[in-house]
């Protein structure tokens with residue numbers, strides 16, 4: 001029986017797992033523009049609204065939708081998402097994205113949490129195809145289903161601060177549409193009762209990254225010989241995934257919580273490491 | 288199911304594709320944009336990074352004839368879609 005292979009990468013990952021929130025906080029210094037650089041000629045690989053007063057970069061989803069409305073191919077945004085996706089997959093969601101972090105913070109509040117049926121994860125692809133690609137291209141940015149018009153990140157990070165600014169400045173307050181306010185209200189309620197509802201059900205950027213989970217350079221490696229079928233990882237995963245069955249599930253946000261399972265059957269792997277359990281095919285061979 | 292070597296090849300192909308798209312967009316891609324003041328001035332070519340900046344404040348629109356027009360510059364308007 002092969003022994004646990006603790007590679008440098010998996011050792012490093014195990015050290016950082018307890019520090020995930022701090023890593024997410026540190027990335028806020030990149031996204032929240034503390035130096036006032038406002039580099040909006042560049043897209044970021046995370047979900048952070050470019051209309052937020054504190055945003056260093058442009059939102060890639062907003063740019064893809066806006067370019068779609070202009071009938072121009074967004075080479076930079078698409079190239080960036082392909083490159084980042086194939087390097088990290090949804091590791092971006094678990095460790096880097098500020099909107100995921102916000103939902104993680106609220107998840108610390110001890111309210112009852114409800115699980116979601118597996119199929120709800122597919123709604124993200126519907127959101128991507130309808131609100132980011134089809135509606136912008138065929139109906140333009142004025143359509144009510146244009147992604148930025150229904151996006152809770154835009155409402156929370158841009159509309160709310162703008163309204164507060166208008167109120168403080170004694171100006172007339174410009175309210176977002178009723179639809180957007182409803183979505184924001186539902187989002188603010190949902191984050192208290194469902195772990196990362198936006199990421200799991202609706203996020204078009206998470207949908208794109210999840211498509212790369214099976215081929216990304218960094219991935220969740222499962223060693224079947226190390227697994228004692230204790231099902232500890234099922235309890236550790238707050239997203240309803242059974243990591244030993246589908247370690248690179250499209251619903252996984254790669255928070256790496258399950259890597260802490262006692263027998264150590266799950267580790268962070270890289271396609272460049274020499275490992276007996278490097279790819280799903282290699283695992284089959286071992287079996 | 289993919290073998291390790293296939294995975295590495297797929298990875299490099301995607302990285303290459305991403306790099307080519309980013310380079311093309313950043314260096315070569317531009318779009319003609321009609322100026323904000325519709326006084327008959329000709330369209331100016333805007334690079335993709337410049338267009339990303341304009342799009343991020345909703346400052347460009349496509350009219351019925353398919354032409355891209357600058358609608359305003361600077362900060363996003365208070366009634367912005369976001």
Ligand code: SF4
Nearest residue numbers: 049059062148151154
């Ligand atoms: S409203 Fe949402 S999709 Fe649009 S730019 Fe802002 S964060 Fe991105």
Ligand code: SF4
Nearest residue numbers: 093097100199203206
């Ligand atoms: S699913 Fe979307 S919002 Fe959630 S962490 Fe990933 S990119 Fe960010």
Ligand code: SF4
Nearest residue numbers: 237252254255256258
């Ligand atoms: S399978 Fe593991 S890494 Fe993925 S979401 Fe669940 S706990 Fe996090």
